[in-house]
């Protein structure tokens with residue numbers, strides 16, 4: 224098992240920490256990678272194309288090495304920093320995908336060929352990301368399975384039908400039924416296959432603890448270890464049913480202690496989906512910067528079929544802090560907290576309800 228999160232990758236699978244940097248020759252460049260663990264939220268570039276490239280590169284590495292950690296990155300990008308590049312309606316786009324957005328804090332027109340926008344736009348001056356994203360979504364079914372020496376690897380979960388030819392020339396048909404990522408129950412039915420024994424290998428996501436696998440209702444006898452493929456070897460026949468049941472717990476995540484930009488902050492993740500808060504869900508006079516989350520809060524999950532294209536929202540106990548816009552540094556007074564509960568929405572679905580400010584990481588309070 225290897226590390227799933229390289230030291231320059233965001234919790235959303237995004238890459239490309241800065242808009243500006245310098246080459247080894249000292250020449251000015253746009254779209255830069257900087258030091259490990261240096262992960263700005265507000266000023267991150269995270270171009271949609273760069274995030275998709277992270278998934279594309281991972282698919283090729285998966286083809287070479289067959290390691291689940293690469294499929295984990297594909298899943299992470301496609302549920303978060305790739306998908307955030309397009310609106311729920313499919314008409315408006317982001318070029319940059321920072322993890323925090325505050326308006327009127329940066330001059331978006333300060334440089335030529337501006338690529339960062341505070342709202343999704345129907346047309347981007349540098350129009351690479353929109354077609355790149357829609358073609359990648361269209362091709363994603365081609366990444367769902369891989370062929371191995373004597374079997375099929377299931378890389379990605381989502382309802383589909385597989386009809387393909389294995390490497391020995393034999394035909395196989397599988398059906399996958401699931402409501403993933405909102406539910407972690409995945410049912411695979413063998414529709415037809417060869418009579419000789421072969422492998423069906425299921426990816427166990429790196430975040431999945433307590434997953435179980437059954438075949439025709441009985442324990443498959445294979446441990447579902449996170450960030451590996453669980454290999455099921457047998458003589459399969461039409462009608463065989465494999466079920467992998469992955470608990471979808473909403474959890475707080477924190478960054479490595481060396482990431483200064485998220486120290487004492489947490490984000491919410493459920494399965495592969497990273498959440499954020501945005502201003503349409505806050506009282507009018509509250510900034511996303513003034514929301515603190517209670518560290519031991521219950522995280523309530525509610526699937527809402529008519530909200531943002533059908534999505535699970537999460538609510539958590541929060542404290543709102545009223546604070547005057549201060550000087551650069553001021554003496555600290557004990558905050559006058561307002562206790563409430565705040566809605567978190569999937570990061571990919573932010574900026575679909577008009578102009579909004581947003582943050583993925585939120586300061587945490589333990590009382």
Ligand SMILES: [Zn+2]
Nearest residue numbers: 270272351352
């Ligand atoms: Zn692009």
